[in-house]
Amino acid sequence: MTVSFKEHGLTVPLTQGQIYFNYCWLRDNCPSSFDPQTRERIFDICSLAENPVALSAELSIDELVVHWANENHTSRFSLTWLEKWAKPSLRDDVAALPRSLWKSDHSNKLAKFNADTLSTNRTKLTQYAHALIVDGIALISGLEDSNQALTRLANLLGSVRPSVPGDYFDVRVHLDPVNLSYTASELELHTDTPAEELPPGIQFLHCRSNTVKGGVTVFLDGAAVAEDFRQSNPEDFEILSTTKIPFYYEHDNFDWRSRQKVIELDDRGNVSGLTISQHMADVNDLPQKELDSFYPALLRFGRLLRSEKYQIQIRLEEGQCIVFDNHRIVHGREAYAENSGNRYLRGCYIDRGELRSSYRTLVKKQK
Numbered sequence: 001m002t003v004s005f006k007e008h009g010l011t012v013p014l015t016q017g018q019i020y021f022n023y024c025w026l027r028d029n030c031p032s033s034f035d036p037q038t039r040e041r042i043f044d045i046c047s048l049a050e051n052p053v054a055l056s057a058e059l060s061i062d063e064l065v066v067h068w069a070n071e072n073h074t075s076r077f078s079l080t081w082l083e084k085w086a087k088p089s090l091r092d093d094v095a096a097l098p099r100s101l102w103k104s105d106h107s108n109k110l111a112k113f114n115a116d117t118l119s120t121n122r123t124k125l126t127q128y129a130h131a132l133i134v135d136g137i138a139l140i141s142g143l144e145d146s147n148q149a150l151t152r153l154a155n156l157l158g159s160v161r162p163s164v165p166g167d168y169f170d171v172r173v174h175l176d177p178v179n180l181s182y183t184a185s186e187l188e189l190h191t192d193t194p195a196e197e198l199p200p201g202i203q204f205l206h207c208r209s210n211t212v213k214g215g216v217t218v219f220l221d222g223a224a225v226a227e228d229f230r231q232s233n234p235e236d237f238e239i240l241s242t243t244k245i246p247f248y249y250e251h252d253n254f255d256w257r258s259r260q261k262v263i264e265l266d267d268r269g270n271v272s273g274l275t276i277s278q279h280m281a282d283v284n285d286l287p288q289k290e291l292d293s294f295y296p297a298l299l300r301f302g303r304l305l306r307s308e309k310y311q312i313q314i315r316l317e318e319g320q321c322i323v324f325d326n327h328r329i330v331h332g333r334e335a336y337a338e339n340s341g342n343r344y345l346r347g348c349y350i351d352r353g354e355l356r357s358s359y360r361t362l363v364k365k366q367k
């Protein structure tokens with residue numbers, strides 16, 4: 001078996017049979033295209049005057065060697081590397097872990113870690129990042145009562161990423177609240193700040209004190225609800241996963257607006273999150289006729305979301321920090337009696353990409 005030449009590429013005999021590779025792809029990904037120090041691509045395929053075509057190519061035991069026409073260049077590809085690309089699939093990614101969708105019985109299975117252990121034990125840190133990717137939520141205990149404790153915990157996975165209120169936000173009763181979370185009222189099921197173009201990825205809520213009556217926090221796996229909804233209401237699912245609706249967050253000194261889909265899908269077509277926020281949903285500006293089908297779909301989904309079979313309740317205690325995927329994990333809070341004690345949570349965010357980058361790096365270092 002040898003290399004055979006086609007109009008736009010060539011085929012190579014590999015373990016899975018005669019596999020086709022496009023010429024542009026081969027030339028673009030010639031090993032010489034990558035800088036050995038920075039590991040970045042240093043070749044711009046658009047700099048070629050003509051589209052790459054092989055003049056000749058030969059196979060050795062472990063290499064495919066391509067001599068290019070119109071260019072004084074030879075590419076050498078390891079066959080092991082070509083084997084990896086033989087099947088059309090997304091690039092290998094250790095962080096592309098399947099989500100483990102959960103319901104109310106997740107209360108007993110919630111991943112729990114100690115803050116000090118996470119900062120000294122890399123295996124535990126990897127397990128924590130794994131839980132955040134797979135379950136979307138983890139509970140950390142043992143944080144001291146300081147601003148630094150939250151920063152230290154967040155920095156184990158990435159840099160704090162600013163949001164509307166800045167690097168951090170203080171969830172307690174404010175004199176001039178700009179957000180319902182800064183009151184003692186109930187907070188309906190939501191994901192945080194959908195009015196940002198890219199709403200924050202991973203949320204940290206460090207409980208500094210919680211002695212009030214009420215104020216239990218509720219969490220649910222929005223991906224689990226939406227995947228169930230896909231089965232039961234496929235047409236509604238299609239509407240909510242393709243239609244962008246407006247969100248806003250407006251006050252004297254800021255005016256954020258965005259358009260988001262209620263159901264967010266990943267590159268594989270699986271549900272990766274939701275955008276839900278009654279308090280930040282703007283006046284819907286879809287054509288009124290379109291609303292005839294959009295609203296019923298939203299209402300059916302919203303009712304399912306409220307079903308207790310999906311919810312876990314956590315009464316956060318001083319020294320605990322709940323960490324969760326702000327797109328996937330829908331959360332809310334029951335009202336509390338403001339004068340019955342003290343309630344103070346300090347929050348911040350990192351991005352989801354940082355979580356995955358940290359997880360990949362942790363796994364690499366364990367090998």
Ligand code: OGA
Binds near residue numbers: 217331
């Ligand atoms: C928030 C929030 C939960 C709580 O501030 O966005 O969801 O328990 N808070 O106060």
Ligand code: ZN
Binds near residue numbers: 190
């Ligand atoms: Zn919130």
